[in-house]
Amino acid sequence: MISAALSFGSFTLVPAERLLLVGDQRLRIGSRALDILIVLVSRAGEVISKDELVSLVWRNTFVEENNLRVHIASLRKILGESSDAPQYISNVPGRGYCFVAAISHKTSPVTxxxxxxxxxxxxxxxxxxxxxxxxxxxxxxxxxxxxxxxxxxxxxxxxxxxxxxxxxxxxxxxxxxxxxxxxxxxxxxxxxxxxxxxxxxxxxxxxxxxxxxxxxxxxxxxxxxxxxxxxxxxxxxxxxxxxxxxxxxxxxxxxxxxxxxxxxxxxxxxxxxxxxxxxxxx
CATH class of the missing domain: 3.40.50.300 (P-loop containing nucleotide triphosphate hydrolases)
Incomplete structure (x- = not known):
């Protein structure tokens, strides 16, 4: 399960606050792209099929696969990577997408x-x-x-x-x-x-x-x-x-x-x- 904050590279993802930060700066990101990122990061290292990703993010709404590709491309642009040399999101042909970066968990200092x-x-x-x-x-x-x-x-x-x-x-x-x-x-x-x-x-x-x-x-x-x-x-x-x-x-x-x-x-x-x-x- 996702903890309070997850760090990868120079980014910090706070799922419950729906925040993506680089350093202390909040990044602008669309809600669908953020949902995709949250799902991928929460299951880092696991290949998630395109159909499952669509069902988790769009919930009972029919969307074409191209819609998912557009949001993945937008997400990669925000993360500063390309599909040819992915640091974070890998496309596994015929299977789906996988978050491949190392993740560190941050916890709250209070009891x-x-x-x-x-x-x-x-x-x-x-x-x-x-x-x-x-x-x-x-x-x-x-x-x-x-x-x-x-x-x-x-x-x-x-x-x-x-x-x-x-x-x-x-x-x-x-x-x-x-x-x-x-x-x-x-x-x-x-x-x-x-x-x-x-x-x-x-x-x-x-x-x-x-x-x-x-x-x-x-x-x-x-x-x-x-x-x-x-x-x-x-x-x-x-x-x-x-x-x-x-x-x-x-x-x-x-x-x-x-x-x-x-x-x-x-x-x-x-x-x-x-x-x-x-x-x-x-």
């Missing part, structure tokens, strides 16, 4: 107990408008969420799930002395990076080979509200992380939002603790 500071780095997003017609819903959710610990707001796009989640979290801010962390998952598409992404957005750093277990240890005995917004595009991965964290912690509460067409797991927390968000009453 695990110091690493996570929920609520200290990222305040709740501001609501653009005053909430109207949601008071009864918020009153009920305010009572239910602390008791259930894991609840998903479900509804079609634009119905106001994120607005309700932010308003509810704001109401409950005094209920969680450990803080509230709002994590927008719309910006991540690689499920393998989900746990590290959540921890980083919440103000933490994970460095162990089992990031989900480490995150659960850091959150155990902490009264924290974790808001996971826009889960619909990776609902299965989020369900595994959320259910594991709830099972392995004592005071953590998770509030998630997801589209109404999500395929919820039949026996999981996500299936039996849903709240259908409807249009506000007038």
């Amino acid at each position: 695990p107990d110091e690493q996570l500071t929920f609520g200290g780095k990222l305040p709740l997003p501001r609501l653009a408008n005053r909430i109207i017609g949601r008071e009864a819903m918020l009153d009920l959710l305010e009572r239910q969420l602390p008791e259930q610990r894991l609840l998903t707001l479900v509804g079609p796009g634009g119905i106001g799930k994120t607005t309700v989640a932010i308003a509810l979290a704001d109401r409950l801010k005094d209920h969680y002395p450990g803080g509230i962390a709002f994590v927008d998952l719309a910006g991540i598409s690689n499920g393998a990076l989900l746990t590290a992404f959540i921890a980083t957005k919440a103000g933490g750093v994970l460095t162990s080979s089992d990031p989900l277990a480490e995150l659960a240890r850091q959150l155990n005995h902490r009264s924290v509200l974790l808001v996971l917004d826009c889960c619909e595009h990776m609902i299965d991965e989020v369900a595994v992380v959320a259910e594991t964290l709830i099972a392995e912690t004592q005071q953590l509460t998770i509030l998630a939002t997801a589209g109404s067409r999500c395929a919820f797991r039949p026996n999981g927390f996500f299936a039996c603790r849903r709240w259908i968000v409807q249009a506000p009453t007038k």
Whole structure:
């Protein structure tokens, strides 16, 4: 599993922050090229087929092989190499691509107990408008969420799930002395990076080979509200992380939002603790 930062040559890759650095300077890189690099580096020394690389990066979207070649070429240009003399990305004819450079792992100098500071780095997003017609819903959710610990707001796009989640979290801010962390998952598409992404957005750093277990240890005995917004595009991965964290912690509460067409797991927390968000009453 990917640690906090990976160094190769003069470059440093921080997957959870989606950063590629040369020295201390951040490099501009497209999101697809960065996803390709993260996958290749995370499995350095392994030949990854073109079909698998496409499925990991584009996730259920049909793309032509030429699209992958274009992004690989862009990535090589950023890394300063050519296909004739690859230092980092080797094309294995008939098989796929392989990251061939030596990699060193960087870890955080702070101890695990110091690493996570929920609520200290990222305040709740501001609501653009005053909430109207949601008071009864918020009153009920305010009572239910602390008791259930894991609840998903479900509804079609634009119905106001994120607005309700932010308003509810704001109401409950005094209920969680450990803080509230709002994590927008719309910006991540690689499920393998989900746990590290959540921890980083919440103000933490994970460095162990089992990031989900480490995150659960850091959150155990902490009264924290974790808001996971826009889960619909990776609902299965989020369900595994959320259910594991709830099972392995004592005071953590998770509030998630997801589209109404999500395929919820039949026996999981996500299936039996849903709240259908409807249009506000007038």
